[in-house]
Amino acid sequence: MAGHVQDRWYKTTTGADGKTTRERTDRYGIGLRYRARYVGPDGTEKSKSFRDKQKGLAEKWLTKIEADMDGGRYIDPKAGLTTFRQYAEKWLGAQTTDLTTRDSVDVQIRRHAIPYLGSRPLGSFKPEHIREWLSELERAVPASSYRRVIFASVSAVFTAAVEDEKLHRNPCKASTVRAPAPNNSRVVPWTPERTFAVRAALPEQYQATIDLGGGCGLRQGEIFGLPHDEIGFDTGWLHIAYQVKVVGGKLVFAPPKRNKERDVPLADCVAHVLKAHTEAHPPVEVTLPWLRPDGPSVTKQLLFLRPDGDGAVRRTDFNTRFWKPALVAAGVIPEPKPGERYQAARKDGMHALRHFYASVLLDAGENIKALSTYLGHTDPGFTLRTYTHLLPSSDGRSRTAMDSLYQRAGSTPDGPQTAQGG
Secondary structure (H helix, E strand, O other): OOOEEEEOOEEEEEOOOOOEEEEEOOOOOOOOOEEEEEEOOOOOEEEEEEOOOOHHHHHHHHHHHHHHHHHOOOOOOOHHHOEHHHHHHHHHHOOOOOHHHHHHHHHHHHHHOHHHHOOOEHHHOOHHHHHHHHHHHHHHOOOHHHHHHHHHHHHHHHHHHHHOOOOOOOHHHOOOOOOOOOOOOOOOOOOHHHHHHHHHHOOHHHOHHHHHHHHHOOOHHHHHOOEHHHEEOOOOEEEEOOEEEEEOOEEEEEOOHHHOOEEEEOOHHHHHHHHHHHHHOOOEEEEEEEOOOOOOEEEEEEOOOOOOOOOOOOHHHHHHHHHHHHHHHOOOOOOOOOOOOOOOOHHHOOHHHHHHHHHHHHHOOOOHHHHHHHHOOOOHHHHHHHHHHHOOOHHHHHHHHHHHHHHHHOEEOOEEOOOOOO
């Protein structure tokens, strides 16, 4: 057994005759009686105290410590006393992912995990605590897909704590803990009627955003960050190299998602809309920092500005002031009652325009690989999984092919005519 158990209530003394006797100490009857002590792998002494009549527990604890050290599973008991809040805040501060991702994860942990899990020491977590938290999370966050993202972030905190030897195992990975289900609902593209109804309901200066989203497949940030000189009116292409996004509460210029620049075909009808837009609303130079609030300044002539004409469009402001009222006017969501907020419309955000774009191209026979490139997806497989149900049906093609065969063979009610043997 590693270490030894000290009895604080008694001490052993040796008399002049060499005999040992046990004597009560000044602490007799006061506080915790037994102190289990051992030297940890770092060379420092560790200890834990136990009440009277718990010497057996103290010895059992030391035996487990020894087994853990021998088996490479040892965790410093003091490390397990670090609370989830303390460790999560330290973990968040050490992230090196891009700033937008960091901001998102920070919100997920601080808003949805720390208030419920924050005060519990890491070493005390069991699967039941995660199951209880997930139950609370389900009531607070209706969208299963977002709960799944939050759960993944919390699990990442626990994984880091395991690797930092703060606890033995990640409670999120227990067999009895089930991650929120992925969102397997099929994309239902808007109809042309709905798309153009929303367009008509937007203020005139923002109507061309519909044409860029639904006619070119741009993301919202790419629409608001599209510089005038990236529009190839002569070449028939748009070059997508910028977006406007929020980092640390500030607007910045940044490359498209996953740094994936791309070229998108510019249809004549969309080019005509953009020319008319730039004549009515001449592009204005906007200067923003690059990538982060303290980044170098970048200046671009943007097509869309704030209503007062001073600066780039902030996504959240646009959604609240213009997008959702347009959805109401087009009958997509109900009008809120006085004093109430607009209904959540996650599936009817501007991202719905990209789905509309994909549905139009697939219906016209465009292949998945080309569509994936135009949408800026890294993996064509993701594009296929998202839109496979929108592809022209194989059964329809099969019927058409067979009908064509019969027609070429000179069909009869009994089947195609064939040469008869003599």
